[in-house]
Amino acid sequence: MQPATIADQYGKETMRKLIRFILIFAGAAILFGARPAQAQVDRSLEGDKKCTMCHDENWTKPILTIYQTKHGVKGDKRTPGCQGCHGESLQHQGDPGGKSPEVVFGKKSKNLSTVATRNASCLACHENDTLARSHWSGSKHETHGVACNDCHDGHAITQKVLNPVTQPQVCGSCHKTQLAQSHRFSRHPILEGKVTCSSCHNVHGSDGNTLLAKETVNQTCTTCHAEKRGPFLWEHQPVTDSCINCHTPHGSNLSPLLKVKVPTLCQTCHTSDHAKNLYSGANLPGGNVTTANGQIPLGSLNPPAQGNARGCLGCHSTIHGSNHPAGAKFQR
Amino acid sequence: MTTSAKKTGTDCNRPGCVRGDIIACLLLLVFFGSSTQAYSQANPTTAAPAATAPTAASQTTPGKTADFGVGGVSGSSYKFGEYNGLQNSGPFGVGNFDFRGGAAYDSNSAWRWQMKGTDLGLETRSLYAEFGKQGKFRVYGSYSEMLANRSDSFQTPYLGAGTNNFTLPSTWLLPVVAQKSATAQNFRGLDPIAGSGSYYSTAGVLTAPTAAQLLTNATIRAADLPLFHNVNLSTKRTKVEFGMKLQLASNVYVPVSYSYEHKSGLKALGAVTSQVSENSVILPIPIDFDTSQANAAVFYRFKQLLVSAAYYGSYFTDNINSYTYQDVADLTKSATLATAPSNQFNQFTFTAMEKFKHNAKLVVSGSYGRNTQDDPFITAAQNGQLAFGLPTASLHGLVVSSLVNAKFTAEPAKKWNVVAHYRYANRDNQTPVNTYYFQDANESKSGTSAFAGLYGNPATLGSNTNIYANRPYSDKTNQAEGEAEYAIAKKQWFAGEYKWEKVDRSCPGSWIDCSDARTTSEHTLGASWNKTSVAGFTGRATYDYSWRRGAYNENAFLALVPMANQVPTGGASQSLYSFLKSTGLNGFGPLTNLPGVALTGDAAIYTPLNNAVPQGLYGSRNAINELLGLRRYTVADRNRQKAFVDLDWQATEKFTLHANGEADSNDFINSTYGVKKDLFWEATLDASYTTANAFVLDVYYTYDHKRMRFRGDAYGSNSTTAFVGQAADTLVAGGCFPTVATKNASAKIDPCLSYTKDDTNKYDTAGFTLSKSAGNLQLAAQVLYNRGRSYTEVAGGSYVNNPLALAAPAPALPAGTPAVFYIAAQNYPTIRDDEFTITPTASYVFKKKTTLKAFYLFQKMMSSDWAYLGMQYGTGTNYLPSNEIAPNYAISAGGLSLLYAF
Incomplete structure (x- = not known):
């Protein structure tokens, strides 16, 4: 099969899927109808005063620091104001000690709002402006009940x-x-x-x-x-498949970020030629000394190179792929 | 608080007014940029200025802080300073600043700017600056350095570190163990003890080395050992980035950025000198990479519809195209390694999002990317390795990646949430396929290939010439999943999920299917329970069960060797591929011992004595077929179970307890060989206590357990050989057969050559953090203990010939003496790393705007790894030692700095 033919085939397949989704998109729009616009709140400084008259610089945690953040720049008309995030909270204004704001973010508060309520407050802007969190809905964090303020502190100067x-x-x-x-x-x-x-x-x-x-x-x-992107002349299939076939990116006892120590790592997939051999800890430096009938033959004191020091990688060092015409065995 | 009271910030509403501040910042930068080193903000408590009495102005005005001082390190270790720049003992400077300014929050202006610098004196320094008018535009730039220290004990006799041409000094002598062979390379000779042992003479007598042999050994050591010199291995990335974010209109947003990164330094790389003898050296190769990345996007909103189009480009250049090195065994020869080829990646992405009633949302995104690589091939044919020319001067590599992603989320009813997701990803490798002829490293052509002069092949191909075709791997993934969540009570949900994934793998242009499993399909059923913040209790539990199946192709290796589809000379009536198809065998051949009657025809040629297919019959220097029954775990059939539990209990306002556990079990149910079982589980406990008077204590412990079990087989070749050395030497001690004849007759299926390996990694991480504020004093400490243990348990064994079972004139073994011993495998030595770290810090506000900060870092590392032991003189016969040692140290670093806020 010629590459151009394959390209056409895959290109058409992608295009078919794309068109299919555009139709689904249009269908959903017709079926569900457009969402109504959100209600507006008072974002002005005058609106904030209803809150900052109590929640001032002496509050138990720094509240006014939000004015150093992007959420507090009143010159930007998009900034939310207190009520933009916490709700208009008329009951709280009338009874500050008895009624809580409409949206409470304090994680230790007994009146903590639900995750959905808190997130809706943030998404009111961050899903409706030009920097929308398009992929938030249905993401693992969203479906697992993570709230925006589990990670973000809107009042902190440096989050x-x-x-x-x-x-x-x-x-x-x-x-x-x-x-x-x-x-x-x-x-x-x-x-x-x-x-x-x-x-x-x-x-x-x-x-x-x-x-x-x-x-x-x-x-x-x-x-x-x-440098590991290639494409290489000689590709190593598990490498092109996924780096995490061999590496564990968050940390390992085995350098460099390996899941399993070489040569065992290589032998999980390779059983031909010398890769089929049993490389054990016999006679490794620091390991057990094995003997043949009590005798240690010279030359048997050391395990093969494949099972010692850098193991397979001592020779097969271009393991991520080689562009050398003689590098099919990842040695060049 | 009144509006006027808060108007104490910089009343600046035009860009020009920030000029004075910026100039002051630049002067500071120039001054402190020349200082030596600064301490990284490893302990974040050191970065925070101590609180001063709060005022409305201090809380609302963008502030400026500068933090400068001195520190010192008690010892030198690459590992201690691996990434933090503290690898050398001695003093260093502390330098951090964070200047922010711009318009007052309550003005009509939205101008803001920031300049920030960290670790100014260290090789990990970074600088960042931005300014802009919020809601209109923002311009930013950054500079950063990233150090990766790799070794401070690496040694090599090669000259030319830092270049790409490695030569050995003219005084280099080939290391041998003279009493074993006066000419054969043997790196054990570099050690006076390992290289001076006795040996068995041809007469079967254990013989001590002669004085002349010992002198030879000593002469070699005297010549070679002084040539080993230290080369520090480290790499450094230096990155510059600029970007701009433009809000062209309320519904049009355009971010663009460009970054350039240079990576330089040295790292170790293995290089084979003789493939046949399996000899290798370790080279301190130079790194000289340039990578540029560009991003640009346009976001456009029309009512509830958001669309975006984006571009991402990554352009990698390797400024070194090869490494050449002299053969350690023969100074008249040299060899060349190819470097990573320069490559380019351009990708266009689009996204469309529409929101509907019932919180319904549909997001459709897609991308199209092209990854190209066309670096010229190395043509230097050292030692005749590429004697037959190349089919093309460069790869013309092209990988086209495309993606279509669609996700629909909705709340169709009050208590219901649903998610439907479909994803299609295609990595289409359109790189042309060609056939390449090459000799193995340092091996001269010999014999005549069974395909010489046929099928367009050169007439002079040797029997040891590789005839290989490249395999451009492609894969195509289809995923679909649906999830429905139902609120079973207030703040409590139950969810069910189904997921399907199908992966198609292929090599376009390859003469035969190259994939171990052309198609695999995996189905996952999952359930989860989620409870949030009810009486201080939050919990989540999930369970997933998956099953993956695919048709495994044990002849996929043939894609590498196109001659498998041609009839070789030597009497075969058909090609190897045709033979395998007709017999149902794979390259391993039949799973049996010596045939009862002599094989005839193609069977005698392709599976002689019922052994694996001879490599020469498919144009390879090495046997590349795999063991019958091997299933590579990346595509093998598997059943998978995953479980996760997370519990968080806010017992009181002061006390919180958090626990979680996770398990992931994979059973490779149809794998006779290869990975059989892969298991991971972990548990964490974390308790936090906070008092009203600003005392915080957090204690945690994590245990992490990973285990992989695999099975292999060191099968031999069936043969009629009945003795070792001499006809009377026939007995085998241990193993599965009593005599050499019976053992060899079943060498291919000897069950005693089957083995298993259990690779287990266990990790313990424990520690606590505490902080306490008292007036102007703030204290904090982090204590951490981390232990990693890696075990490889091996069950099985190998046959070893009795060293006294020698051919005449040595005497035959005494009657009853085994000619072959079966030696049990041994577990690998345990790899263990223990790291203890304590980081106390303190800050004291002695003036309103000035804080004195103190920090101390103590770290003790105890590390053992048999790989390092194997890099010393005398521990390996056929690879050049590098003498690297495992890092073990106890080092302190500390310092004082003044943080000034203004």
Whole structure:
């Protein structure tokens, strides 16, 4: 089959699917009808005064700091104001000690609003402006009941989740295993803030599986490791398939971020030629010494190169793919 | 608070008024940029200025902080400073700043700007600046450095580190163990103990080395060992990024950005010197990469419809196209490694989102991308490796990726949420397929290929010439899933999910199906329960069961060797592929021992003695068929169970308890060989206590357990050989057969050659953090202990010949003495890493705007890994030692700085 023919075939297939979805899109619009516009609230400074007359600079947590954030720039008419997020809260204004605001974000408050209510407050803008969180609905975080303010603190001058050094603490408050993995012997520079959780994941939903920032694992990894993108003359199928076939990106005891130590890792898939051999710990430095009838033949003191030191990678070092015409065995 | 009271910020509503601040910032940058080092903000508590008495102005006015001081490191270790820049002992500078300014929040202006710098003195420094008019535009730029220290103990005798040409000093002597062979390379000779052992003479006598042999060994060591010199291995990325975000209208938003990154340094890479002898060296290869990335998008909203179109481009350039290195065993030869080829990726993405009644939302997105690579091939044919020329000067590589993604979410009724999702992803590799002829590394052509001069092949092909075709892998994924969630009580939901995934794999242009499983389909059924914030209790539990099935193709390897579809010389009546189709066999041949009667015809040629197909009959230097029954786990049939439980209990306002557990079990049900079972589970407990007087204590523990079990078989070849050395040496001790003859007759199916490996990784992470504020003093500490243990348990064994079972003139073994021993496999030594870290910090506000900060970091690492032990002199026979050692250290770093807020 010629490549051009294949391209035509796949191109047509993609186009067919695209047209199909455009029809579905139009059908949904007809079936459900457009959503009505949202009610408007008082976003002005005058509106804020109803709140800041009590919630002033002496409040138990810094409230007015929101005016240092993007949410507090009144020169930008889109900024929400207190009521934009917390609701008009007329009952609370009338009875501050007895009635809570319409939307309560305080996680330890007994009047904490539901996740849906809190998220609706944020999405009122962030799903309806030009920077809409298009993929939030139906994403794993959304369906698992994550609220926006589980990660974001709208009143903070510097949000922990937006600071590369502190972001892992925020994500790790739920993803504790991954946070623990970031401390392992072999790891990405996550603790130093040079690689962040959001370097690889789009927590608001994405086109990729597992909330990946890009469409696939490999597209995500090669944003930094572009030298492994290829295409290579000699491709290694599990590499083109997914980097995580061999690597565990959040941290490992085995460098470099390996799931299993070489040569065992390679032998899980390769059983031909010398890869079929049993490489055990016999006579490895620091391991058990084995003998033949009590005798140690010279030359048997050391295991084969495949089972020692760098193992298979001592020779098969271009394991991510080779562009050398003689590199089919990933040695060139 | 009144509006006027809050108008204490910078009353600036035009860009020009920020000029003075920016100039001041740049002067500071120039001054402090020349300082030595600064401490990274590993402990975030050091970055936060201590609280001062709150005022409306201080809370509402964008502020400026500068943090400068000195610190010191007690010792040097690449691992301690792997990413934080603290790899060298000695003093360093502390430098961080964060300047923000712009219009007052309550003015009509939306101008804002920020300049920020961290770790200014270290090689991990970063700078960031932005300014803009919120709601209209924002311009930003950044500069950052990222260090990756890789080794400070790497040694090599090669000259030329930092270049791509590695040569050995003229005084280099080939290391041998003279008493074993005066000419055969043997790196054990570099160690005075390992290289001075006794050996068995041809007479079967254990013989100590002679004085002359010992002198030879000593001469080699005296010549070679001083040539090993230290080369520090590290790489560094330097990145510059600029971007702009434009809100052209209330419904039109355009972000664009461009980044350029340069990566340079040295890292270790294995390089084979002799493929036949399996000899290799480790080279300190130079890294010199440039990567540019561009992003641009347009978002347009029309009522409830949002559409966007985006472009992403990534352009990678490797400024080095090859590494050449002298053969450590023969200084007259050299070899060349190819580097990663430069490549380009251009991708266009579109998204459309429409919201409807009932909170219904439909999002459709798609993309089209082209990944190209056309770097010229290496043509230097060292040692005749590419003696037959190339079919093309470069790959003309092209991978077209496309995606269509559609997600529909809705609340069709009060208590119901539904999600329907479909995803189609296609990675279509359109790279042309060609046939390449090459010799293995350092191996001269010999013999005559069974395909020489036929089917367009050169007439001079050797029997050891590889005739390979590239395999451009493509895959196409279809996914569909549906989820329905029902509120069974207030703040409590139950959800059910079904997911289907089908993956098609192929190699367009390949002469035969290249994929181990052309199609796999996986179905997943899931259920979850979710409860949020009821009486301080939040919980979630999920369970998924999946099953994946596919038709496995054990002859997929033939795609690499196009001669498998041609009839070889030597008497065969058909091609290998035709033979395998007609017999139902794969390249492994029949699963049996020596045939009862001599095979005839094609069977005698393709599966002689019922063994695997001879590699020469498909144009390969190596046997590349796999074991019958092997299923590669990435596509093998499997049943999968996943469970997750998460519980969070806010017991009181002060005390919170959080626990979770997760398990993921994969059974590869139809895999006789390969991965049989893959299991992961973890558990975490986290307790947090907070008092009203600003005391916070958080204690946590995580245990993580991963286990993979696989089965292999070190099968041999059936043969009629009945003795070792001499005719009387026939006994086998242990194993599954009593004699050499019976063992060899069933070498291919000997059950004692079957083995299993259990690879287990166990991790413990425990620690606590605490912080306490008292007046102007703020104290914080983090204590962390992390332990990783990796075990590889091996069950099985190998046959080893009795070293005294030698051919004449050595004497025959005494009667009853085994000629072959079966030696049980041993578990690998445990790999263990223990890391203990304590990070206390303190800050004290001694003036209204000035804070004194102190930090201390102590880390102790104890690391052991047999891989490092195997890199020392004398521990390997056929690879050049690099003498790298596992990192073990106890290092402190600390410092003082003044943080000034203005």
